[in-house]
Amino acid sequence: MRQVLLFPVISLVLVAAALSWQIVSSTDTVRLIQDSDQSIQQTNLVGRLIVDQESGLRGFEVTGERSFLGPYDQASNLLPAAFDKLEALKLNRSEHQLIAQLRSDHEVWIESYARPVIAMTQASGQEAGLHDLDLNQLGKQHMDKVRADLQAVVMADEAHRAYRVDRWRVQVRDMVIGLGLFAIVTGIFIGLFTRNRLHVVSDAYETWVDTLRVKNEELYLSGQQLRTTLASIGDGVITCDADGRIRMMNQVASDMTGWKIDDALGRPLDTVFHILNGETRQLIEDPVHKVKRLDAIVGLGPDKAGNTILVRQDGTEINISDSGAPIRDQDGTITGIVLVFRDVTVALRTQEALIANEKLAVAGRLAASIAHEIHNPLDSVSNMLYLMSSGSTEEENRQFLEMARQEIDRVTQISRSMLSLYRESTAPIPINIREILSGTLVLLDHRVQDLQSTVHLTAPEDLTIHGFPAELRQVFTNLVINAVEAAGASGHVEVTAKHVLPADSSATERHADGVLVEILDNGPGISDAASAKLFQPFFSTKGEQGTGLGLWVSRGIVSKHGGIINLESRKDTRGAVARVFLSTQPVISPGGAD
Numbered sequence: 294m295r296q297v298l299l300f301p302v303i304s305l306v307l308v309a310a311a312l313s314w315q316i317v318s319s320t321d322t323v324r325l326i327q328d329s330d331q332s333i334q335q336t337n338l339v340g341r342l343i344v345d346q347e348s349g350l351r352g353f354e355v356t357g358e359r360s361f362l363g364p365y366d367q368a369s370n371l372l373p374a375a376f377d378k379l380e381a382l383k384l385n386r387s388e389h390q391l392i393a394q395l396r397s398d399h400e401v402w403i404e405s406y407a408r409p410v411i412a413m414t415q416a417s418g419q420e421a422g423l424h425d426l427d428l429n430q431l432g433k434q435h436m437d438k439v440r441a442d443l444q445a446v447v448m449a450d451e452a453h454r455a456y457r458v459d460r461w462r463v464q465v466r467d468m469v470i471g472l473g474l475f476a477i478v479t480g481i482f483i484g485l486f487t488r489n490r491l492h493v494v495s496d497a498y499e500t501w502v503d504t505l506r507v508k509n510e511e512l513y514l515s516g517q518q519l520r521t522t523l524a525s526i527g528d529g530v531i532t533c534d535a536d537g538r539i540r541m542m543n544q545v546a547s548d549m550t551g552w553k554i555d556d557a558l559g560r561p562l563d564t565v566f567h568i569l570n571g572e573t574r575q576l577i578e579d580p581v582h583k584v585k586r587l588d589a590i591v592g593l594g595p596d597k598a599g600n601t602i603l604v605r606q607d608g609t610e611i612n613i614s615d616s617g618a619p620i621r622d623q624d625g626t627i628t629g630i631v632l633v634f635r636d637v638t639v640a641l642r643t644q645e646a647l648i649a650n651e652k653l654a655v656a657g658r659l660a661a662s663i664a665h666e667i668h669n670p671l672d673s674v675s676n677m678l679y680l681m682s683s684g685s686t687e688e689e690n691r692q693f694l695e696m697a698r699q700e701i702d703r704v705t706q707i708s709r710s711m712l713s714l715y716r717e718s719t720a721p722i723p724i725n726i727r728e729i730l731s732g733t734l735v736l737l738d739h740r741v742q743d744l745q746s747t748v749h750l751t752a753p754e755d756l757t758i759h760g761f762p763a764e765l766r767q768v769f770t771n772l773v774i775n776a777v778e779a780a781g782a783s784g785h786v787e788v789t790a791k792h793v794l795p796a797d798s799s800a801t802e803r804h805a806d807g808v809l810v811e812i813l814d815n816g817p818g819i820s821d822a823a824s825a826k827l828f829q830p831f832f833s834t835k836g837e838q839g840t841g842l843g844l845w846v847s848r849g850i851v852s853k854h855g856g857i858i859n860l861e862s863r864k865d866t867r868g869a870v871a872r873v874f875l876s877t878q879p880v881i882s883p884g885g886a887d
Contacts, residue, residue, distance in 0.1 A: 304479045308472065315468040322461040329454035332382040333447060339375050340443045342368040343399060346407065347436060354410050362411070372399075379446075388449060395442035402439055406432030529613075531632045532620065537562045537581035540629065549613070549636055551606030566632065571600040571612065580617045584630045590618040603634070612638045674701065721881050724765065726756035726790050726808050733769045734788070740774065745782050748773070752790035756808050758875050764850045765875075768858075771843040772812045772871045779816035779869060787813045793874070807856070807876040818862035818869050827860050855879035 349365030352358075380392045409428060529546030533539055539557050542565075547554050550565050557565045568577045583591055592615065603613045615634035619627045677693040685693065730750055734741075741748050776786045790810045819827070828848045844860070851858040856875040863870050 301483055304483070308475060308479075311471065311475070312468070315464060319461060319464050319468075322457055322464060326454055326457045326461065328382060329450050329457060332379065333450045333454070335375065335379045335382055336443060336446045336450060339372065339379055339395075340440075342372050342375060343439060343443070346372075350407055350410060354414055357414055365407075369403075388446075391442065391446050391449060395439065395446060398435065398438045398442050402432065402435035406435055528633050528635045531562070531566060532629055533562050533581055533632075534629045535581075535585075535627060537579065539565060546634075549603065549605070549611065549634070551609075562632075565606075567604040568613070568615070569602040569604060569610075571602045574602075577601065580615075580632055581630055584617045584619050585627055588619065588627070590616060592616050611636050612641050671704065721759045721761060721879075723757050724760055724762050725754075726758065726810065726875075727752040727754055729762055729766055730769060730788060730790060730810070733766055733773060737770065737773055737777070741777055744777055744780075744784070746777050746780050746784045746786060748777065748786045748788060750788045752788075753792070756790055756792060758808055758877050759879065760854045760875065760881065765854070768847040768850050768873065769810070769812075771847050772873070775843065776812050776814040776816075776869070776871065780814040781816060785815050787811075789813075807874055807879075810873045810875070812871040812873075813863065813868060814870075815866070815868040818867055819860065824861065851875070854881060 345364040345368040349362050349368070352361030353365070355361075376392070376396050380389065380396075383389050383392055406428065410432070413428075526543060527545065529543065529549045531539060531542040531546050539560055539562055542550075542552075542554055542557055544554070547557070550557070552565045562581055563579050566580065568580075569575065570577055601613050601615055602610050604610055613634045614637045615632060617630050617632050620629040620631055622628050674697045677697045681690050681693050727750075730752060734748055734750060737748075773786065773788065777784070780786055788810070790808060792807075793809045794806055828844050848858050851873060854875055856873060856879065858871070858873045860869060860871045862868070
């Protein structure tokens with residue numbers, strides 16, 4: 294094939310070279326013809342200007358009116374430049390001599406006739422010059438010579454032009470004949486040569502077709518395997534080109550979006566894959582734009598898993614977890630993107646149910662303690678009222694009333710602590726850590742007494758952070774109960790809170806200004822096997838007594854507040870320590886706990 298193509302190319306190059314040479318030669322000839330035409334036009338212009346001089350002079354000579362000399366004066370001003378241009382157009386010596394003769398004879402006519410007539414007419418009045426027959430006869434003779442000179446120049450130009458036209462025609466004829474002969478000879482040779490080469494190409498083509506047929510069969514089988522694999526994936530998969538138009542989607546993606554595969558192909562991605570932020574209800578950045586902008590594998594929705602809403606074709610909504618990745622060619626250029634997403638609606642509802650169940654479990658564990666805590670003060674108040682009604686003195690009554698007020702205050706404090714446990718605020722508010730820890734210990738006092746344990750709180754009065762008090766109270770309730778139960782009978786739990794600065798903070802505190810709460814017990818500590826599973830849902834070391842959700846929910850709440858929670862055995866003494874770091878000014882993650 295290279296040989297078949299190379300010979301015509303060489304032939305065309307030779308033809309192009311011959312044509313270029315002929316075109317250049319013809320162009321030069323045409324340019325000479327144009328020069329002759331321009332010279333003839335310039336000669337005619339000079340002739341018209343001389344005629345204007347003569348006409349203006351005759352008018353002035355007949356009338357004696359100065360205004361009739363206008364054409365004469367105008368022509369006199371233009372003629373020097375016209376003569377110069379005409380002389381510049383001449384190429385050989387003989388033509389220059391003709392122009393020089395014309396210019397000289399014209400100057401003689403001006404000096405010997407035109408100027409004397411003007412002077413005589415101005416001096417003697419109208420028609421003075423007409424009576425000088427000798428002068429007029431002289432002027433006619435000089436003008437006849439000028440006309441003869443003009444005619445000679447024109448005839449020379451026309452002769453040159455005719456010669457150049459004949460030469461151009463000969464060049465064109467020779468070029469046409471030469472190209473015709475070259476085309477015939479070259480065509481015959483190319484035909485014979487191409488016929489021979491095509492036999493070779495035909496044999497090679499048949500071999501290539503056989504190879505291509507085998508490759509196509511392998512490619513078809515590979516494509517079928519890929520389609521089968523794609524259809525078998527449990528997640529929705531959509532691929533798009535670089536412009537964001539859908540090229541392929543599996544049946545799972547079709548079921549989740551509500552779009553038929555044939556209807557979705559070729560449509561813009563945002564038409565079929567319409568996603569919203571689950572909290573703000575705002576449109577999420579187009580996946581194609583986000584992947585191309587970040588040039589990496591990315592999650593498409595908010596940071597919180599499942600907080601992306603997919604609006605299906607019929608308007609219904611599902612929660613999804615999604616990601617996008619670029620598709621690259623061999624050069625690394627992004628040629629499209631692939632989206633992988635799954636329906637997490639049921640998982641989210643299950644998670645919400647588990648969190649609600651844990652809250653109910655915490656409330657159940659506290660119910661008996663709170664009933665006991667409220668019952669004892671109320672019994673004391675009843676006894677004091679009975680004593681007051683049994684004839685006590687006024688001084689005794691005042692003492693009984695003060696004691697009753699103290700018991701009522703205790704009941705009020707317990708009831709407020711219970712209400713605040715599940716009274717959720719709509720926005721983060723300032724929280725006094727000592728107050729929330731104190732309220733938690735009040736609620737757990739009965740449980741602590743039942744286990745004959747002691748709990749000691751050490752915390753300054755001015756520890757304040759921003760967050761949701763009910764959720765944090767739930768965290769501390771879970772941790773204190775775990776510590777008390779781990780310490781067992783006659784055990785001791787130490788609850789401390791302190792302010793930490795960035796310079797004092799370790800990796801646990803994320804190098805931030807905040808509050809560190811530590812809950813230490815003197816129990817048996819945490820085994821290595823349990824340490825790896827502490828924060829997994831449904832893992833519990835309490836058997837049937839625990840739900841296995843307390844620490845999991847607590848970690849989600851702390852993470853929501855931008856904090857860190859960990860639980861480990863104490864290295865210096867027996868027991869375990871739970872640490873909770875909370876930033877003073879956290880960036881609160883929206884939504885519930887993970």
